[in-house]
Amino acid sequence: MALISRLTRLFRADAHAVLDRLExxxxxxxxxxxxxENEVERNSQALKALDLDYQHAHARATELETSIAGISSELDLCFEAGNEKLIRMLLRRRLEGERLLAHLGQRLGRLQGEKNDRGRNLDEQRQQLESMRQKAAAFEVESATAHRDTTVWGQPDLNIADSDVDLALLREQQQRKAS
Known part of the structure; x- marks a missing residue:
């Protein structure tokens, strides 16, 4: 059994090595x-949608506050007139508005927290993306220099052939005879 498992592991390793070379x-x-980049873009769009939802909820809360303030002035008028039926109806509307405003306040708090979390995550993703881009650029430069031919223009050829030595010797002898 140990032999079979070792052979299986060997074939699996060889298959992985072949796939690594193919990739x-x-x-x-x-x-x-x-x-x-696509993930960052999706998260950026989601953050924009969340921000838009927050703005709509905030605008609705502002409208409710204005409406509740208007109901308070109407209540003053109804109390002066002594119209209990109208007072009850306005109190019901004010209570409904206050409950809805409290609910919107909670929702705004949750939306703000979610916006902050997504914003931090998006910043981290952008930093990781930039890091990955830099690594990719470094890898491209490294792979371009690795795949380059060894006889690159501008690189000195340090190999000295015997014929070069013979030619230098003849020049040196000629210069010494001339001097």
Whole structure:
């Protein structure tokens, strides 16, 4: 049994090694960067939608506060007139408005917390994306220099052939005879 498991492990390792050689790291790295960019864009859109929802809820809360203030002035008028039926109706509307305002206040708090969390996450993702871009650029530079031919223009050829030594010797002898 141990022999079979070892052979299985060996074949699996060889299969993984073949797949690693088939995969091109620069293509995989670019794909990873594209996927990260898409994720950052999706999260950015989600944050914008959350911010829009927050703005709508805040506007609704402001409208309710204005409405409740208007009901209070109407209540003063009804108390002066002594109209109990109208007072009860306005009190009901004010209580409903206050409960809705409390609910909106809680919702605004949750939305603000979620906005803050998503904003921090988005900043972290953007930093990771920038780091990944820098690593990808460094990898591209490294792979470009690794795949380059060894006889690159501008690089000195340090190999000295025997014919070069013979030619230098003849020049040196000629200069010594001339002097």
């Amino acid at each position: 091109e790291p620069d293509i995989l790295l670019r794909q990873a960067v594209r996927e990260m």
